[in-house]
Amino acid sequence: MPRSRDRLLTQVLNVAQMHAAEQALIAAGTDVHQLMQRAGRGAGEWVRRIAAGRPVTVLCGPGNNGGDGWVIAEYLREHGNPVTVVVAREPGTGAAKTARSLYRGAAVPGDAAVEGEVLVDCLFGSGLTRGLSDDLFELLACLARRHPHRIAIDVPSGVESDSGRPLNAGLPQSTLTIALGAWKHAHFAMPACAMMGVLRLVDIGVNEVPGAARVLARPSISVPAADAHKYRRGMLGIVAGAMPGATILASTAALRAGAGYVKLAASAAPANAPAELVVTSDLSAMLADDRLAALLVGPGFGRGDEAARILARSLHAARPSVVDADGLMLLRPAMLSGTPMVLTPHDGEMAALERAFDLPASGLRRERALALAAASKAVVVLKGPDSVIAGPEGELVVSPRASSWLSVAGTGDVLAGTIASRLAVHGDAMRAAEEGLWLHGEAARIVGSAFTAGELACAVRAAVEECL
Numbered sequence: 001m002p003r004s005r006d007r008l009l010t011q012v013l014n015v016a017q018m019h020a021a022e023q024a025l026i027a028a029g030t031d032v033h034q035l036m037q038r039a040g041r042g043a044g045e046w047v048r049r050i051a052a053g054r055p056v057t058v059l060c061g062p063g064n065n066g067g068d069g070w071v072i073a074e075y076l077r078e079h080g081n082p083v084t085v086v087v088a089r090e091p092g093t094g095a096a097k098t099a100r101s102l103y104r105g106a107a108v109p110g111d112a113a114v115e116g117e118v119l120v121d122c123l124f125g126s127g128l129t130r131g132l133s134d135d136l137f138e139l140l141a142c143l144a145r146r147h148p149h150r151i152a153i154d155v156p157s158g159v160e161s162d163s164g165r166p167l168n169a170g171l172p173q174s175t176l177t178i179a180l181g182a183w184k185h186a187h188f189a190m191p192a193c194a195m196m197g198v199l200r201l202v203d204i205g206v207n208e209v210p211g212a213a214r215v216l217a218r219p220s221i222s223v224p225a226a227d228a229h230k231y232r233r234g235m236l237g238i239v240a241g242a243m244p245g246a247t248i249l250a251s252t253a254a255l256r257a258g259a260g261y262v263k264l265a266a267s268a269a270p271a272n273a274p275a276e277l278v279v280t281s282d283l284s285a286m287l288a289d290d291r292l293a294a295l296l297v298g299p300g301f302g303r304g305d306e307a308a309r310i311l312a313r314s315l316h317a318a319r320p321s322v323v324d325a326d327g328l329m330l331l332r333p334a335m336l337s338g339t340p341m342v343l344t345p346h347d348g349e350m351a352a353l354e355r356a357f358d359l360p361a362s363g364l365r366r367e368r369a370l371a372l373a374a375a376s377k378a379v380v381v382l383k384g385p386d387s388v389i390a391g392p393e394g395e396l397v398v399s400p401r402a403s404s405w406l407s408v409a410g411t412g413d414v415l416a417g418t419i420a421s422r423l424a425v426h427g428d429a430m431r432a433a434e435e436g437l438w439l440h441g442e443a444a445r446i447v448g449s450a451f452t453a454g455e456l457a458c459a460v461r462a463a464v465e466e467c468l
């Protein structure tokens, strides 16, 4: 598989995939010592820059994560940075033993209460199989209290790489986490991703793994063609309910995310509707309009029988659609017609969809999203601080942790309007979901803190500008 650096920087591997990728490199002639040198020296350079001459303590465990630690320590020593290794456990692997034997600096037993500026956590990495024993947990916590800056190597010790589950309560917060070779799911899954600090990745030569998950990346959005017009850029129809707020938020975002024309089918024009929003009371005419490129169904919908009938009628129009909010609570398998579709549930709506599609509401969020995508043949955006996008063919995209300021009412309507607008532009459900989720997160970064959903919707335009 060709190795393109940008694809490397976005693939997310589970422990088994990472192990297989490392074994493939070893089989192709790179030995594990070389891999450890690449990992350790790459991470060591990050540590050296951050330490900037201040004393560094490296905590080493028994496995290859610990081996990385010995390489990092030797790298710092060679570059004249004061370093001490705390030996939590003597190395148990060949590579780690070799790395320890190459280290020429100070090493102290694991019971030492060493103080310093920077702690490098190489206790455990992706090989953690169970919670830390009391003595190891106490050692890690004690050292963390004594070092203001804490750098986790590969993953913070105590975190399960595949699930992002902390296997101990009260694990220390890291200021920086340096992933080795490829991102792991823990880097983007709650609660682990909230305790990692800034994320960095060190390339050790791992090739592209077919079918691996990817990290959501900035999309490329084209400027409208010279001969574009509002219909060619995509007309979006919004089928909304009686609650005006959700409709206004979704349409405000949709008007800024690329669609050439946004039309709302509602019994009456909501007060304060944007002037650019065309409102019609004739839903049938809108659904029958050949120029309709995509539909958004659900904002402010309500959950009664009438709403269910309108949802079924709208989806029967067989246009690329986004179903959001109450539309998700009403969605049934029989309403699906195989046209491109994006579902945008939060955890509560996800449970309702799993009931409707007879799916178990248990397991990792990414696995549940994949199961619903396979069952519904729709793209599923399972929203949250750790949003995931799952495609019907098993595609999986994980989002970097979004701003916690998004936890206000209405931001989901903004996301749905943004995705629907992108869907109206090109009709590709997976691409629309990725573009919309990225624009939503970027708009939140642009508006900064304490923003309203309305301010977020208006910032979608600036986020689009960053993709041109």
Ligand SMILES: NC(=O)C1=CN([C@@H]2O[C@H](COP(=O)(O)OP(=O)(O)OC[C@H]3O[C@@H](n4cnc5c(N)ncnc54)[C@H](OP(=O)(O)O)[C@@H]3O)[C@@H](O)[C@H]2O)[C@H](O)CC1
Pocket (backbone or CB within 6 Å): 022, 032, 035, 036, 039, 040, 061, 062, 063, 064, 065, 066, 068, 092, 093, 123, 124, 125, 126, 127, 128, 129, 130, 131, 132, 133, 136, 153, 154, 155, 180, 181, 204
């Ligand atoms: N594999 C490679 O080519 C490279 C790996 N890199 C780094 O290595 C780690 C993964 O290394 P691995 O040795 O698989 O795992 P760990 O270092 O995390 O340690 C696992 C060892 O620790 C034991 N273990 C697991 N959990 C505990 C626990 N709670 N308490 C005590 N001991 C524990 C485990 O043995 P068990 O049989 O007891 O499970 C292992 O002995 C990866 O994260 C990278 O940092 C390099 O980066 C690149 C080359």
Ligand SMILES: [K+]
Pocket (backbone or CB within 6 Å): 065, 121, 122, 123, 124, 125, 152, 153, 154, 155, 156, 157
């Ligand atoms: K670690």
